[in-house]
Amino acid sequence: MSVELVTLILFGGLFLLLALRVRVFIAIGVISIIVTFLISGTDGLFMVASTTYNKITDTALIAIPMFLLMGNFLIHSGIADRLFTALSYWLSGLKGSLAIVSVVVCVALDMCTGFGPGLLTMGLIAVPAMLKRGYDKYLALGTVMAGGAGDILPPSIIMIIFAYISRLSIGKIFFAGAIPGFTLAGAYILYVAIRCRLQPQLAPRIAEAITWKMRGASLREVIVPTLIILAVLGSIFTGMATPSEAAGVGAAGALLSCFIYRKFTWKVLTTSCLETIKISGMALWILVAATLFGQVYTSAGAQGMVMGIVEGLQVNRWFILIAMQIILLIFGSFMDDYAIVTICSPIFMPLAISLGFDPIWFSIVFLLNMQVAYLTPPFGWSLFLMKGVAPPGISTQDIWRSVPPFIALQLIVLALVMLFPQLATWLPGKMM
Numbered sequence: 360m361s362v363e364l365v366t367l368i369l370f371g372g373l374f375l376l377l378a379l380r381v382r383v384f385i386a387i388g389v390i391s392i393i394v395t396f397l398i399s400g401t402d403g404l405f406m407v408a409s410t411t412y413n414k415i416t417d418t419a420l421i422a423i424p425m426f427l428l429m430g431n432f433l434i435h436s437g438i439a440d441r442l443f444t445a446l447s448y449w450l451s452g453l454k455g456s457l458a459i460v461s462v463v464v465c466v467a468l469d470m471c472t473g474f475g476p477g478l479l480t481m482g483l484i485a486v487p488a489m490l491k492r493g494y495d496k497y498l499a500l501g502t503v504m505a506g507g508a509g510d511i512l513p514p515s516i517i518m519i520i521f522a523y524i525s526r527l528s529i530g531k532i533f534f535a536g537a538i539p540g541f542t543l544a545g546a547y548i549l550y551v552a553i554r555c556r557l558q559p560q561l562a563p564r565i566a567e568a569i570t571w572k573m574r575g576a577s578l579r580e581v582i583v584p585t586l587i588i589l590a591v592l593g594s595i596f597t598g599m600a601t602p603s604e605a606a607g608v609g610a611a612g613a614l615l616s617c618f619i620y621r622k623f624t625w626k627v628l629t630t631s632c633l634e635t636i637k638i639s640g641m642a643l644w645i646l647v648a649a650t651l652f653g654q655v656y657t658s659a660g661a662q663g664m665v666m667g668i669v670e671g672l673q674v675n676r677w678f679i680l681i682a683m684q685i686i687l688l689i690f691g692s693f694m695d696d697y698a699i700v701t702i703c704s705p706i707f708m709p710l711a712i713s714l715g716f717d718p719i720w721f722s723i724v725f726l727l728n729m730q731v732a733y734l735t736p737p738f739g740w741s742l743f744l745m746k747g748v749a750p751p752g753i754s755t756q757d758i759w760r761s762v763p764p765f766i767a768l769q770l771i772v773l774a775l776v777m778l779f780p781q782l783a784t785w786l787p788g789k790m791m
Contacts, residue, residue, distance in 0.1 A: 390652075436616045515533075
């Protein structure tokens, strides 16, 4: 079977199944098995079994359930409410303070959990609080959705999946995303501060009297999440622990925080474990299906075909890179980030390396596109999540209208990382 026909069956069948609303891992796995059978018959099905076994028994992937368990414990500890209250005290004098606090808390939650619960949590806490105080609804919705899209901040689960599929260091990708991630969060905050200064009616000042005693007492709420972030990321950066070991430390610290805040119950323990199992199972099955998809396509001679097409184009390598970004942005309009990573990373990463681009830098460029995909109508994942938790009266049109300024900021940061690769490569180069 020719590689062109394999390409047609693989991608045509995959997009057909996705259009029929088949789950991502089932669609990728089913079409991979069908093509394997068509190429090698029943003998080729051994690769399906061996790939599945090798992936689900790989100890490096223990980082996924450990980070998820850490995040679930922290959610049940009430840390989001405490952080939001504490930071709102300290920033109460700023115009648009609650919107700025929402971004900061989302970033903190993303760095404490790995699977971006900031959007859901702040959607339930911050959005009603801002609307109650007369904030512009588009500003309230947009800041929470943008801040809650945490694909680029360590220890993001999608980063782990991308690193595993691309055979790159998980720790290096973690730290490569730190500076672009903070730059993006800083851009959101700067935008809110400037816009609220130019248009004060968008974010009325809080009339509540906040004393310095209240601010001082609130500082203790920042201690636990700060220590957990430092323990997890600090141990990876200094080489004291692998990402999997650091995830275990984080999970233990998050469990301890439930006791510190007196939130621990057997229901919290069982609920956290069940949620972890469900999300981990989804992530691991996606990894198995993605690995099988990549092996089938590679064994059919895909890399040779792609390289031949690229060499025949005779264009500047940056033209090809920009073309890849356009493809990712188009996919992001109607596919979730897991599907895009599993389909595109096995093809785009070898191509980027062959063109002479740094793989760690390209990983961050790729993942920044996933940030944009989170906010892109009509099927941006953040849009659906916000619709699920938004207060009554917030329409889908309201949610869509709130995202364009933040998409523009994401594209600006994406362009900065492409123009200045050191933003993504400097920090990983300092790891021990």
